Amino acid sequence: MKQTKLRRRRVFRYAILYFVMLVVFVALIVGPVVAGDKIPTDSISILNDFDLVQPAGQDNNDTTAEPTGGPADSTDDDDADEEDLDLDSKLKFLVI
16 A cells, blocks of 8 residues: 555656656747747847857858868878878787
8 A cells, every 4th residue: 555655656756747847848949939039139249249150141062972081182092001001000019
């Protein structure tokens, strides 16, 4: 009897906790939607003074179909292989 009472109390406490968390989560989503029109724009100008706002309307799409990430000045693959071997031997020396 006592164990079922404790279990019921525990379930009730967790139910309250989960519902409070649900209300807070919904408030975090709905709050800015409702109050977004009421925020004065002069408060945002302070952020612009410190360059904290990302500029909009720029076309900086620099994604290409070509692979990236290699060294910019490498033209011959043999040089890269020699550098890799030299680096491997140094790493083996450090590990041993």
